[in-house]
Amino acid sequence: MKAHLLISGHPGFPSPQALEVFVREHARGGLTVRDADMFARTMEEGVVIAIVDDDQDLLAMSAILPLEHGEFEMGAALVRADMTGFYLQRYMIAARLSAAARRNLVPAEKLYAGALQSEAGAGSRAMIEINGFRKIPFDNVPQILQDECLTCTKKAHRLAGERCCYQYYRASGETPENDYLPDQVELENRRDARKLTLVFHHP
Numbered sequence: 001m002k003a004h005l006l007i008s009g010h011p012g013f014p015s016p017q018a019l020e021v022f023v024r025e026h027a028r029g030g031l032t033v034r035d036a037d038m039f040a041r042t043m044e045e046g047v048v049i050a051i052v053d054d055d056q057d058l059l060a061m062s063a064i065l066p067l068e069h070g071e072f073e074m075g076a077a078l079v080r081a082d083m084t085g086f087y088l089q090r091y092m093i094a095a096r097l098s099a100a101a102r103r104n105l106v107p108a109e110k111l112y113a114g115a116l117q118s119e120a121g122a123g124s125r126a127m128i129e130i131n132g133f134r135k136i137p138f139d140n141v142p143q144i145l146q147d148e149c150l151t152c153t154k155k156a157h158r159l160a161g162e163r164c165c166y167q168y169y170r171a172s173g174e175t176p177e178n179d180y181l182p183d184q185v186e187l188e189n190r191r192d193a194r195k196l197t198l199v200f201h202h203p
Contacts, residue, residue, distance in 0.1 A: 002197045003059055003083075005091060007099050008048040009203030014058055016040040019048065022058045026080055034075075038065070046072060047099045049092045051083075051198070059083045062092040064100055064111070071142045072106045074113040074133075074171075076124065085189040086196050089127055091181075095200070097131065098181055112142060114166035117159050125167060133169035141168045 006013050014022075016039035027033050034042075042048055042065050051060040062077035074096060077089040100106060113133050115124035138146065149164045158165040184199045 003051050004199045006050045006201050008043040010201050014050050047096050049095050060088050064096050067142050067144050071110045085191040086187045108171040111171040114168040117167045128169050132172050134172050136170050138163050
């Protein structure tokens with residue numbers, strides 16, 4: 001099996017409409033659904049990563065989304081349920097940070113990330129922390145994300161005593177450069193031993 005990791009700006013990158021449809025069809029857990037307009041803006045001002053198969057069907061996507069006041073959010077990665085287990089999030093984080101560094105997109109102190117505080121978010125939190133992000137209190141989160149949290153419909157994920165179901169992070173000066181990505185990697189699914197060749201494409 002082969003898949004291709006594309007960075008927004010690459011010829012043939014999925015349209016904002018295709019990204020919206022993918023998110024609406026496959027969103028689960030604490031993911032916030034974004035619309036095509038937000039994806040179009042992100043493709044202009046931020047970074048979007050898409051993983052597609054040879055038929056151009058979306059398997060996974062993630063983004064660094066513009067917020068306000070020059071701030072950005074490294075949004076959650078969404079992997080199609082049948083493609084989980086390949087550790088794709090690891091490569092989507094690296095690709096996003098690499099693209100952001102090459103484009104001088106955002107200083108570390110203005111890049112935020114978040115993941116569910118519950119057990120369901122353990123893997124995402126670990127990947128965020130490995131990449132040099134540091135936990136911050138909810139009061140230090142950009143106002144737009146605080147406001148979004150107040151209207152969230154996923155209250156079932158909130159831990160007792162917490163104001164938000166997410167643990168938020170800010171990038172630090174220790175964030176890895178991630179300037180290098182291989183041409184491709186060979187991955188094995190941790191659940192069923194399926195093999196996947198992930199090919200990296202740069203715009």
